[in-house]
Amino acid sequence: MATLDRINSLSPAEFSALFGKVYEHSGWIAERAFGRRPFASETELLLALWGAVQAASAREQLALLNAHPELAGREAQAGTLTDASKNEQRLAGLGALDDAQRAELGALNRRYLEQFGFPFIICARLNSREAIFGSLRARLTNAPEHEMQNALAQVGQIAQLRLLDILRDA
Amino acid sequence: MATLDRINSLSPAEFSALFGKVYEHSGWIAERAFGRRPFASETELLLALWGAVQAASAREQLALLNAHPELAGREAQAGTLTDASKNEQRLAGLGALDDAQRAELGALNRRYLEQFGFPFIICARLNSREAIFGSLRARLTNAPEHEMQNALAQVGQIAQLRLLDILRDA
Numbered sequence: 001m002a003t004l005d006r007i008n009s010l011s012p013a014e015f016s017a018l019f020g021k022v023y024e025h026s027g028w029i030a031e032r033a034f035g036r037r038p039f040a041s042e043t044e045l046l047l048a049l050w051g052a053v054q055a056a057s058a059r060e061q062l063a064l065l066n067a068h069p070e071l072a073g074r075e076a077q078a079g080t081l082t083d084a085s086k087n088e089q090r091l092a093g094l095g096a097l098d099d100a101q102r103a104e105l106g107a108l109n110r111r112y113l114e115q116f117g118f119p120f121i122i123c124a125r126l127n128s129r130e131a132i133f134g135s136l137r138a139r140l141t142n143a144p145e146h147e148m149q150n151a152l153a154q155v156g157q158i159a160q161l162r163l164l165d166i167l168r169d170a
Numbered sequence: 171m172a173t174l175d176r177i178n179s180l181s182p183a184e185f186s187a188l189f190g191k192v193y194e195h196s197g198w199i200a201e202r203a204f205g206r207r208p209f210a211s212e213t214e215l216l217l218a219l220w221g222a223v224q225a226a227s228a229r230e231q232l233a234l235l236n237a238h239p240e241l242a243g244r245e246a247q248a249g250t251l252t253d254a255s256k257n258e259q260r261l262a263g264l265g266a267l268d269d270a271q272r273a274e275l276g277a278l279n280r281r282y283l284e285q286f287g288f289p290f291i292i293c294a295r296l297n298s299r300e301a302i303f304g305s306l307r308a309r310l311t312n313a314p315e316h317e318m319q320n321a322l323a324q325v326g327q328i329a330q331l332r333l334l335d336i337l338r339d340a
Contacts, residue, residue, distance in 0.1 A: 050217065126319050135304070
């Protein structure tokens, strides 16, 4: 367990190395959160990271969404997922799709991306495989401006679980 | 638009009167967030409220979930919804269900409550009526400990939109 004292004494580079992966391919979030030290609790650290997302511009938020891989998609098949994403998708049973399921998910993912301009994002560790398919179909019926908020909320849940892992292991 | 200066100068009672309804029937959240004044931005106020939820005990978080009404359920029919909930459910088209849809939603709501111990919660303003039905069916397949986190994330989205309304109107 990383102590708060230790976290509060990290250099900017060390802080980024430790927390830069909380948000997928988006190290700028940890960089901005660093300025909010010292953190009085783990919750304060979580809020500092989430606050950097909330205070970001709409363009930066869209870039954050687009930094996420397609679920059980290209990156998974090419072996280029981040370790965190690989583990999350495996836990949700997305590594064990049969060909028909993989094709269906691929088609739904493409439709979602075309419709909204960013990939379908869901916190895979908090949803069953069935819930992931069902939520994807459901969210396809949402308005684009609303769906961006739904996607960001899922990013927040993913980040929260990743942060807990990092704090436990560090 | 409420200025930050004005918000930062509110008494505890005034602050609670203004922000106590951000979280459904859960004024304790605004009471705890009050201690984090002064707020340097609207984002800081949002984080202070959300931080009180995150720092709450599991029992308090469960009580927060259970402070929410059944979607298009008893409270809606009895006319006892909070103004915010009534408006949110109306915008999602839940006020215009036909008898079959109402019966189906009621059955799904009951199943969800029995399975998880708290009512199904979704940010109605960010989801179409179809997405609400689909998400409810999907989330019924989740593990209870995961679903509590999903419900809390929805509560956070509801709160964020309510806070923006209050800041705009105040």
